Amino acid sequence: MSERDTHMAELREIVAEVLELEPEEVADTADFVEEYEADSLRAIEILARIEKKYKVEIPQAELNEMRSLKAVHEVVARHAGWQD
Amino acid sequence: MRLEHGELRTLLPHRYPMLLLDRVDSVEPGVSLEAVKAVTGCEPCYSGIAEGQAPDRYAYPASLLIESFGQGAAVLWLLSRGPGTTGLPMFTAARDCVLLRQVYPGDVIRHRVRLEQVVHGAAFAAGSSWVGTDQVAEFGSMMAVVRPADAIAERKR
Numbered sequence: 001m002s003e004r005d006t007h008m009a010e011l012r013e014i015v016a017e018v019l020e021l022e023p024e025e026v027a028d029t030a031d032f033v034e035e036y037e038a039d040s041l042r043a044i045e046i047l048a049r050i051e052k053k054y055k056v057e058i059p060q061a062e063l064n065e066m067r068s069l070k071a072v073h074e075v076v077a078r079h080a081g082w083q084d
Numbered sequence: 085m086r087l088e089h090g091e092l093r094t095l096l097p098h099r100y101p102m103l104l105l106d107r108v109d110s111v112e113p114g115v116s117l118e119a120v121k122a123v124t125g126c127e128p129c130y131s132g133i134a135e136g137q138a139p140d141r142y143a144y145p146a147s148l149l150i151e152s153f154g155q156g157a158a159v160l161w162l163l164s165r166g167p168g169t170t171g172l173p174m175f176t177a178a179r180d181c182v183l184l185r186q187v188y189p190g191d192v193i194r195h196r197v198r199l200e201q202v203v204h205g206a207a208f209a210a211g212s213s214w215v216g217t218d219q220v221a222e223f224g225s226m227m228a229v230v231r232p233a234d235a236i237a238e239r240k241r
Contacts, residue, residue: 017179041176041177041206041227041229044204044205044206044229045177045206045227047203047204048201048203048204048206048208048227051201051203052200052201060204
């Protein structure tokens with residue numbers, strides 16, 4: 001498994017838990033709000049879990065961008081310095 | 085640090101019948117807190133119960149137990165904030181909470197609360213509740229967000 005695959009799997013796990021879905025239900029590009037009825041509180045919860053797991057700080061302004069698993073990965077990679 | 089009931093009332097906006105904490109026995113701001121809630125037969129949740137019900141009809145409602153723990157978490161968060169910070173915590177999510185045994189009138193619940201994370205105007209707490217040496221609940225993650233006090237409710241004078 002590449003590093004990107006590992007990160008994606010970990011992030012998928014976090015998103016699925018917060019949105020109360022099975023990990024395989026979370027598609028890479030599905031919009032959290034439109035597809036899974038997420039709200040701003042769930043978004044903050046996802047952000048908080050990611051910050052705790054990877055010990056990284058992500059500005060709250062990035063929340064608007066973090067609307068799909070793929071987008072979340074891009075934002076986290078940028079702030080955590082992942083070379084995925 | 086110990087907080088008597090009157091001091092809790094200066095911190096929490098909750099009042100009868102929803103102030104579900106009696107005392108804080110110890111608190112280390114930013115880290116942990118131990119709080120006490122005594123359950124009595126006088127609680128409003130027991131009024132209006134017909135005579136002759138099964139004993140478990142008097143089990144303390146899980147929703148109130150969780151709220152009581154959450155109020156402990158709120159006190160911990162409020163005491164952990166920097167001076168001049170305003171706003172009230174609003175309970176928004178509970179995850180991985182397990183109720184292990186029923187609580188009945190006469191039981192004194194002790195909540196052991198840990199503050200896990202404070203970030204982006206949200207706080208996450210975890211911990212457990214005990215009656216004597218019996219654990220009655222485990223709280224994996226309790227989330228609250230801060231909201232302006234005047235946006236929640238105007239306090240009655």
